[in-house]
Amino acid sequence: MKSITYKIFAFIILTAGGNAVQAQTAPTAPTGKISGSLITDSGKPADFATVTLLRAKDSSVVKSSLSNEAGVYSIERIAAGTYLVKATVVGFDKAVSAPVNVLANATVNVPVLKLVSSSKSLAAVTVTATKPLIERKIDRTVMNVENSVLAAGNSAMEILERAPGVTIDKDDNISLRGKQGVTVMIDGKLTYLSAAQLAALLRSTDGNSIQSIELITNPSAKYDAAGNSGIINIKMKKNRAGGTNGSFAATAGYGQNHKASSSLNLNHKDGKLNLFGNYSYFNNKRPQNLVLNRTINDAGVNTFFRENTSLLGNRNSHNYKIGADYDISKTNTLGVQLSGYNSSFDGLSNNNTIISGNQGNQTGVTTTGNDSREAYNNFAANVNNRMVFDSLGKELSMDVDYSHFWNRQSNNYINNFFQADGNTLRTRSLLRNSLPTKINIGTYKADYANPFGKTMKLEAGMKFSYVATDNDLRTDSLLNGNWVADAGRTNRYKYTENINAGYVNFSKTWKKTSVQAGLRAEQTNSKGDSRDINGLATINERHYLSWFPSVFVNHELSDKHSLGLNYSRRIDRPSYDDLNSFVQILNAYTYQQGNPNLRPQFTNSFELSYTFNKTYNLTLSYSKTTDVMVEIPRQIDEQKVTFITRDNLAEQNSYNANLSLPFKLAKWWSMNNNITGFYLGFKSPGIDNGQYALQGNSINTFILSKTVKLEGTFNYQSPLTYGLFHIGHQYGLDAGISKSFAQKKATLKFSVSDVFNTREQNLNVRQGNLNFNVYQKNETRVARLTLSYNFGNTKIQARRHQSGADSEKSRVKSGN
Structure with missing residues (x-):
């Protein structure tokens, strides 16, 4: 890898002098x-x-x-x-x-x-420039959340669920156009969080602080290679107007329980110095109901389990960010940014399991109560420098990032076992566990861009990252009045990972055709060290070098017709916690377990797109993923136990057709429709599952007056298959209305999510000895009232910055 690094450095130095050489060899040019x-x-x-x-x-x-x-x-x-x-x-x-x-x-x-300031009065002039809620660009789809009625008071997770082609399952796994393996970035920075932790962060992020959501299904070599189904980039509000300016928003909501959120954004620019900061608070009391029915056949004898679990959780979170940009010179800007979050979750769950025999006769009842406490904390620091060498866009940017996560989960379980007549079957079981986690992430990255005129551009860069995690799980059982460590459920897991990456990207534009080709290399070195209560170690080490090419071609057939073709190769590495073999308990018969032997998955993606009149877009795509990582349910028949783990299947084949149809039906009515049809097929020894499916959403905006706007969104997903799971259809309607006043500086918004309370999840598994189905209903119908106010000078938007630590953060877990 050292030789690759040296070549990239040499390449950057040589190309930096390209313009000077070109000037010497072309003396006749201006x-x-x-x-x-x-x-x-x-x-x-x-x-x-x-x-x-x-x-x-x-x-x-x-x-x-x-x-x-x-x-x-x-x-x-x-x-x-x-x-x-x-x-x-x-x-x-x-x-x-x-x-x-x-x-x-x-x-x-x-x-x-x-x-000199114009002497003409502009008071009588009103300029209205409204971005469409859904905007289709060459390489991405953009959902312009800012000023949307539906964004008011919703969390980032709830807004993301409404984005075109995005679905979120019962375990908070995010899918894009039917495929899991999405990399989520915030302001171009990888979040380094697992599905659970990312869900915690997104649920605690106030939607009023979001500007837009970008959906990038086939990223170039400049981006980290992680994410087989693409990248979702959430852009937060930030501006850089002269003087002092900012915005404030507060939301109150109610469904089955209260909701509250507030956010404050401030910015001050004076000369060469720009200071900015934001803070948000989020409180959400949220119920959840889950029903699990399963049949276990042991030696020809069926046992039926009906589990009903109710959870009431309360989440409080504080998110903050402060930073400064300073113009050292006309061409050199230095930036510093500090950010973090503090999130807590308190939950009480009750599980009631009815056990029946072959004839349907009830044979026993088990109850499990769990008092859970979770705390998630993060602190991150970024130092960045951007140097611009000329007006054509030759520039060099560098980032140094450090992130520290410290999380703690604790659970107290009380299990009671009864006979069918209500008498005690056996002694009450008391368990408790705690899982403190520390994660440190350090990254350095540099990106260089050198345009050769207006039609050619060369980009090159490198990135080095180091991650160290420490999980210390302890589970105790109460025996004879004393807490005794449970050896089978106690372990300490340490994981370190170093990724060294470099890329080269070249683009060229002709009159009607543009081409971009890139190559990225990533060398991965990892070590997992799991030790049981006696200190016995299980160590997994991996060292591998992977190459990720990408090619993009766009051609304008005429003023109204254009074609695009692209290809890329990508990787998804297991989340840090998925590699740990520790057990997480749901009840006496159900648990979840990590897999230290989980391998990364690789995806080759091809995409063909057609655009008509620069408005309507049809995209056809195919991707093949090898060693695809999916959740696999397993069962121990003689113990009547079912557990979930992640494992690798041989391959996943995905065929996809996406149609984007925006319409302006009247001056006051605009509609944006997004329809995706796809087929997901999974193959492995003994497994050959697949199904055609359809997703669609329609977003309608009605301008009732200059100050009143109404919005409505309808989402639908047909039944689909993912791995071993067969998932039922889902649909829902959201609606909201807004009124602006005080010269449009203030806005009052009222919205209702899932108006008819139809969003729920049904899934079942019928594979081998597995026979069960799950029904889950969360609190989805919520009414919210939001007041927002903008103050100061907000006419110019700030420099946006992307740090280098974004990919690693997306693999850290952060709660429910």
Whole structure:
């Protein structure tokens, strides 16, 4: 891997000088350059102003550019001659320079241009620019959550469930277009959380703080190779307008229990320094009901179990982020960011299991009560530096990240065993367990981009990550009044992982065709060390190098018709906890267990897309995943026990057709429809399961007046098969209305999720000796009232930043 690293470094150094070599070998090309800066009449930089180069003799336009955040601009490759520089920006009169003489191979510094505030009154002018809720781009689908009625008061998880092609199962596994293995990023940063922990974070994130959700089904080599079904990137609100500005939102809701959330975003920019921060609080009391029916056949004798579990959980969470960006120079910005969350969950569950014999006669009853406590804490720090070398976009960005997670789960179980007549069958069983977890993640990454003119671009980069986890599970049983360690359910698990990665990405655009090709390499070194109560160790080490090519081709057949074709290879590594063999108990007959022998899965994906009129899109895709990781139920017939573990099946084949149909039915009514048909097939020795399925959603927006908006969303998923599980259909309707006032700075929103209370989950397994079905109903119908208020100057959006620690965080578990 060292030789690969050295080659990438050498490649970056060589390409950094590419423009200089090109200039020497092409002396006849225009070589002049002008640069300068803009300020307003208040003395502050005029950022993001349009700068136009005009010929002095006739004022014809030659080239144009934008000033950066410091008000600095530059225009290159100018032929010798005399020019004028014109600067314009909304709210200010235009500014024009004196004539400027440009010579070959020379750089001319234009005197500072001052933009004076326009004397014209803009009070009578109203500009309305509303982004569609669903926006289809070349490489991704964007759900513009900001200002949506349905986002008000909902958590990030609840909003994500409404995104096109996204489904979330009873165990909080996220699927995109029917496939699991989604990588979730927040502001371009990998979350490094497992499905359970990610669910905890998303449920504790206030939807009012989200700007948009990006769905990227086939990412390029620039992204981490994790995620066989693609990437979901959640962009949070942030702005960088001059002065002080911000927003505040508060929500109160009620379903079967109370809901409350609030968020505050603040930003201050003065000259070279930009300070920003946000804080959100989320409280959610949420019931859940689960029914499990199973039949166990032991030596021809059937035993029937009907388990009914009710859970009432209360989650409180605090999320925060503070940071600063400082412009060291006109081309160099240094950023620092601190973030974290503190989340707690208190839950009381009661399980009642009725046991019946072959003739249907009741033979026994078992009850299990569980008092659970969970705490999830995270602190993360990021230092980033971005250097821009020219106006064409040549730049180098670097990130150093550190994240620390400390989580704790504890459970207290009381098991009672009764005969059919109600008499005690055997002595009450008391169990308790605790699972403290510590995770440390460190990453470094560097990304370099070098455009060659307007039609070619070379990108290269590297990333190094190191992860260390420590899980210390202890389970005790109460025997004769003393707590005694349960050797079979107690262990300490340590896991370390180092990934070294590098990539090269090249893109070229012709008149009607664009091509992007990339190659990423990731070397993985991991070690799992599991020790039982006696110190006996089971160690699993792995070292492997993987290559991940990607190719994207887009061609415009005409003004209204375009085609796209792409291919990529990706990987999904097991979550840290899935590799630990410890047992998590549900009741006396049901538990969940990790698998230290779980292998990573690899996916090859192909996608063909057609776009009509730059609006309607049809995508056909196929992917094959080898060693696919899925949840597998297993059963020990003689012990009457069923447990869930993750294991590798030989392969998964996925065929997918997605249709995006936005319509403007009237000036006041817009509709966006997204329909996905797919087939998922799973094969392994003794297993050959597959089924055609359909997903769809329709989002309707009604503009009732200039200040009143109504939205409604309908989602449907047909029955489908995933691994051994056959999952029933799901559907639901959400609706909301909003009213803006105080010159549109304030908004009051009322919404109801799952209006008809139809969202529920049904699944069953009929495979080998397994015969059971599960019904789960969560609290889904909730009414919410949200008040939001924006203050200060919010006309310019901030620099967004993507750190290097995002992929590893997505594999950390964080609760229910």
